[in-house]
Amino acid sequence: MLETFNSFKETYYLILSIIGSPVNLLAIVILIRGKCGLSSCTTRYLVAMATADLLVIITEVFLWRVSYYYFPRSFLDITYACRIETFLRRAATDCSVWFTVAFTFDRFVAICCLKLNGKYCTEKTAAVVLATTSILLCVKNTPHYFTQEPVEVINNVPWGCTIKPSYFNNPVWAGFDWFDTVLTPFLPFALILLLNSLTVKHILVASRVRKGLKGQNKGENQSDPEMESRRKSVILLLTISGSFILLWLVYVVHFLYYSITGSSVVEYNSALYIFSQVGNMLLNLNCCTNTFIYGVTQSMFREQVKKAVQYPFTSLFQSRHK
Known part of the structure; x- marks a missing residue:
């Protein structure tokens, strides 16, 4: 069972790295062009x-997961490179998570x-919030560089990374671990x-109030552009x-189990090990879903994707008929 799962996991991370990079690049290019009908702040x-x-x-999927399976003993396994990675x-x-919160x-x-809408929801404020968040999270994660030590030393070159005992x-590292989680x-x-x-509560209350003011609760059917936008x-x-x-x-459920029971991975049976690995696989999948969400929920974004996909073919067709 474990052999089958590990084989699936190996293929899963390879496919995720192949799909995830172009999908996110496509989203970045389309959003930067500003033709999706979204405010500059939201964009x-x-x-x-x-x-x-x-x-x-x-960093997570390709340089760590995929390289482990397909590029063993590369320069990425040198301890200094491993620490930076x-x-x-x-x-x-952390940035991926906290940008979602922002x-x-x-x-x-x-x-x-x-x-506060007019003062806070601006492009300038968004830039300040994102830049500040990025700097603070980079500072917060700097200690992770020092938690690693070499697995072995070959010809005076340290190889591999393992967490220091x-x-x-x-207790300082234990506190940092809890703070990190x-x-x-x-x-x-x-x-x-x-x-x-x-x-959601505010939207429901505002919707009932506006319907009452517009007389929709009396059977009238009037459009409300503001509520549609919301x-x-x-x-x-x-x-x-x-x-x-x-x-x-x-991932959260697994961490709670790990913390409450005080167990470690070496004590896990196959089911618990698979559960923990599925948690990691799903949180990495989260980095590929937003582009598809934009495509499903935003018609103008969907149109831009169609144009981007058709562009190479239309350009080739036009060049042949010149």
Whole structure:
């Protein structure tokens, strides 16, 4: 059973790396062009999320997972490169998660806090929030570089990376580990659920009030452009954050089990090992879903994707008939 699962996992990460990179690049290019009918503020958050997801695919999936299976004993296995890669993939994953939180908060302010909307939901504010978040998360993940030590030394060259024994015994490292886990993904989980529940509640209340004012509760059927715009915004928000919650859920459940029981991976049976690995596989899949969500929920984004796909063929056709 484990051999079959490990074979599937190996193929899964290869396919994910092949699909994830172009999908996120396509989303970045289309969003930067600004022809999707989204505000400049929203576009900036979505571009940042796609960029962070692309970095996760490169560092977490390709440089770590795929290289382990298909490129053993490469220069990436030198301890110094391995330490840098550990820092990069941790920072990229944190940015991917917290950019989703930042986007959720921005939409909460835009929909529920009309007095702050004009001041907070701007392109400049988005740039400041994203830049500050990136810097803080990079600083926070710097200690991960120092948690690694060589597995072996060959001809005075350190190879491989393994966590130092002091990481498990030192109370300072234990505190850092808990802080690291609370920051990603437990606090984002709580914030996204809270902000989404408040946003949905506000939308439902506002919808009932507007229907009453417009007389729709008396049988009249009048269109409401503002509520339609809010509806599309909420659909985009809930699908992105809902996808994040679902795909990270298995990882969170596994961590809770690991923390409550005090067990370790070496004590796991095959079912628990598979469960833990499925959690990692799903959270990496989260870095490929947003582009498909944009395509399903945003008609203008979908049109831009069609044009991008058709462009090479139309260009070739036009060049042949000149």
